[in-house]
Amino acid sequence: DAGVTQSPTHLIKTRGQQVTLRCSPKSGHDTVSWYQQALGQGPQFIFQYYEEEERQRGNFPDRFSGHQFPNYSSELNVNALLLGDSALYLCASSPRPETGELFFGEGSRLTVL
Amino acid sequence: AQSVTQPDIHITVSEGASLELRCNYSYGATPYLFWYVQSPGQGLQLLLKYFSGDTLVQGIKGFEAEFKRSQSSFNLRKPSVHWSDAAEYFCAVGARGGYQKVTFGTGTKLQVIP
Numbered sequence: 590d591a592g593v594t595q596s597p598t599h600l601i602k603t604r605g606q607q608v609t610l611r612c613s614p615k616s617g618h619d620t621v622s623w624y625q626q627a628l629g630q631g632p633q634f635i636f637q638y639y640e641e642e643e644r645q646r647g648n649f650p651d652r653f654s655g656h657q658f659p660n661y662s663s664e665l666n667v668n669a670l671l672l673g674d675s676a677l678y679l680c681a682s683s684p685r686p687e688t689g690e691l692f693f694g695e696g697s698r699l700t701v702l
Numbered sequence: 703a704q705s706v707t708q709p710d711i712h713i714t715v716s717e718g719a720s721l722e723l724r725c726n727y728s729y730g731a732t733p734y735l736f737w738y739v740q741s742p743g744q745g746l747q748l749l750l751k752y753f754s755g756d757t758l759v760q761g762i763k764g765f766e767a768e769f770k771r772s773q774s775s776f777n778l779r780k781p782s783v784h785w786s787d788a789a790e791y792f793c794a795v796g797a798r799g800g801y802q803k804v805t806f807g808t809g810t811k812l813q814v815i816p
Contacts, residue, residue, distance in 0.1 A: 593745070622804070631792055631806035632746070644801035679745055689734045689796030689804045693745035 591616060593694035595680050601700045602670050610665045610697045614682030621663040622691060623655060624679040632679055638663055639686040667699075675701045704729045704795045706807035714813040715783050723778040723810050725767075725793030734796035735776040736804070737767055741789045749791075752776065763787070788814045 594613045602608050614621050620639045624632035634647035638657035652668045661682075667674055677698050681691035705728045715721055727733060734753055738746040750761025757769040767778045776793060790811045796804040 622802075624806075631808045634803050634805065637801055637803065639801065645803045647803065681746075683802070686801045687799060689736065689794075689802040690748065690751055691736075691738075691746070691804060692748070693738075695743075695745040 595694035599698045612663045612680030618682035620683040620686040622681045626677040670701045708807035710810045712811045721780045721783045725776045727795045736794040738792045
């Protein structure tokens, strides 16, 4: 049973560029949430997708956007990258959107230079 | 808005000693409560969860946590720590019902010494 998979695992971008991160949820899960974890901090909620729509959003600017596909996989897009966007981006899936029980991938480490 | 406080940034215990990690939450009603563990460079793994019922919750790897409504706390415990328990531990809270926005604390880093 494959767990949550994320790609790429590491990437380096420069300020002003755009990045797309990808996530495949655990088998049987239809809900995907994205979190940003800065060094030494706890994960910060970005947004949650269910039935291909954004259902909840944290306190992140519109530069952060996402998408969920019919097969439940998801993308996180960040435009106009800032140095402060450097972080570990975690994808988590859930069997239902209301449980809060999250299964995490190992993350995508983004470095912005 | 919900929030979580983990007052201990770093804790050091000896292998075989008992462990208690503190967590206090802020939420208007009884929330969903979680503990996650993160090893270096890894994602987070769910240790245990509280939804309702018995306030003492058992989890994986010998961990347990107790929900105390009067103290708004959900402390994590383990009677005997193993060197492999060294990691960062996060307490998290979710609202009941509706689409979830799980909020995490800032974490407690556990060091285990021989």
